[in-house]
Amino acid sequence: MPPTDPAAALTRLLDIMVRLRAPDGCPWDRVQDFASIAPYTIEEAYEVADAIARGPDFPQLLDELGDLLFQVVYHAQMAAESGHFGFAQVAETIAAKMIRRxxxxxxxxxxxxxxxxxxxxxxxxxxxxxxxxxxGTLAGIPVGLPALTRALKISRRAARVGFDWPDANQVLDKLEEEAAELRAELPAMDKARQADELGDLFFVMVNLARKLDLDPEQCLAGANAKFERRFRAVEGRLATQGLAPADTGLAAMEAEWQAVKAAEKG
Known part of the structure; x- marks a missing residue:
C-alpha cells in the first residue's frame, strides 16, 4: 500500500536529509553548499518537465517529483544549518504568498x-x-532562468509599460535588420561581435514569439523534436541502402531529408 499520510512521509524525508548532512553522514552530501546543489535543482526541474512531455509518464513523473522535492528539502536543510530558515518556513511562506495572491x-x-x-x-x-x-520595470527577474525564458519575461515587462512593437510584422522587419547586421559581421570573424549580433537576433525572435502568443521554449522544443524525428528517418533510409550519414555527402543527405519531409506532408 502506498503511504497515505503526507505529513509522516515528509517528516521521514526531512529526517533522512538531516542524517545525510550529519557529521557521520554521507561524505558527499556533507560538503555540498547552495552553489554546488543549484545545478542539480535546475536539472531535476527539467526532468520533471521531460516526464510530463512524455505523455505524461506517470511512474517517471512520480520519481522525478520526488527528486525535485528532495532538492527543496536539501536547500532548506542547509539554510537551517546556517540559522536562516527551515523547511517549515519555506512551506509557510509559499502558503501565505498563494493566499495573498x-x-x-x-x-x-x-x-x-x-x-x-x-x-x-x-x-x-x-x-x-x-x-x-x-x-524598476525589470526588477526581480531571476538571472538563473533559461535565456529564452528570461528574454520572454524581460520583453513582457517592457511591453507592459509600452516599450514594444505595434505588431508581429514590425518584429519580422526588425528580425531581418538584425540578420543583416549579423551577416555583415561574418567576414571579420570577430567572435565577440558575432555573439553580440546573434544575441540580438535571438532576443528579437523571442519578441516575435510573444507577439504571436507563443512560448519560445516550446517552439524550440518542437523544432528539436521535429529535427530529431526527421534525422532519424534519414538515417533509417540510408541504412536500407547499407549506408550511414558519415558515408554520404551533404547532397545525398539533403535529398533524403527532402524525401522525409515530403512523406510527412503526405
Missing part, C-alpha cells in the same frame, strides 16, 4: 472582478517586489 479565492468576493481583469496577481507581485526594495 488569490484574494478572489481566500479574500473578499469583491476581489473577484480584479482577478478577472488579470490584475490582482500582478498587483501583488509588484507589492512584493517593492517590499524587497526591487525597483
Amino acid at each position: 488569490h484574494p478572489h479565492v481566500f479574500g473578499e468576493a469583491a476581489a473577484r472582478d480584479a482577478v478577472l481583469q488579470n490584475a490582482a496577481w500582478e498587483v501583488q507581485k509588484e507589492a512584493e517586489r517593492a517590499a524587497r526594495a526591487e525597483t
Whole structure:
C-alpha cells in the first residue's frame, strides 16, 4: 500500500536529509553548499518537465517529483544549518504568498472582478517586489532562468509599460535588420561581435514569439523534436541502402531529408 499520510512521509524525508548532512553522514552530501546543489535543482526541474512531455509518464513523473522535492528539502536543510530558515518556513511562506495572491479565492468576493481583469496577481507581485526594495520595470527577474525564458519575461515587462512593437510584422522587419547586421559581421570573424549580433537576433525572435502568443521554449522544443524525428528517418533510409550519414555527402543527405519531409506532408 502506498503511504497515505503526507505529513509522516515528509517528516521521514526531512529526517533522512538531516542524517545525510550529519557529521557521520554521507561524505558527499556533507560538503555540498547552495552553489554546488543549484545545478542539480535546475536539472531535476527539467526532468520533471521531460516526464510530463512524455505523455505524461506517470511512474517517471512520480520519481522525478520526488527528486525535485528532495532538492527543496536539501536547500532548506542547509539554510537551517546556517540559522536562516527551515523547511517549515519555506512551506509557510509559499502558503501565505498563494493566499495573498488569490484574494478572489481566500479574500473578499469583491476581489473577484480584479482577478478577472488579470490584475490582482500582478498587483501583488509588484507589492512584493517593492517590499524587497526591487525597483524598476525589470526588477526581480531571476538571472538563473533559461535565456529564452528570461528574454520572454524581460520583453513582457517592457511591453507592459509600452516599450514594444505595434505588431508581429514590425518584429519580422526588425528580425531581418538584425540578420543583416549579423551577416555583415561574418567576414571579420570577430567572435565577440558575432555573439553580440546573434544575441540580438535571438532576443528579437523571442519578441516575435510573444507577439504571436507563443512560448519560445516550446517552439524550440518542437523544432528539436521535429529535427530529431526527421534525422532519424534519414538515417533509417540510408541504412536500407547499407549506408550511414558519415558515408554520404551533404547532397545525398539533403535529398533524403527532402524525401522525409515530403512523406510527412503526405
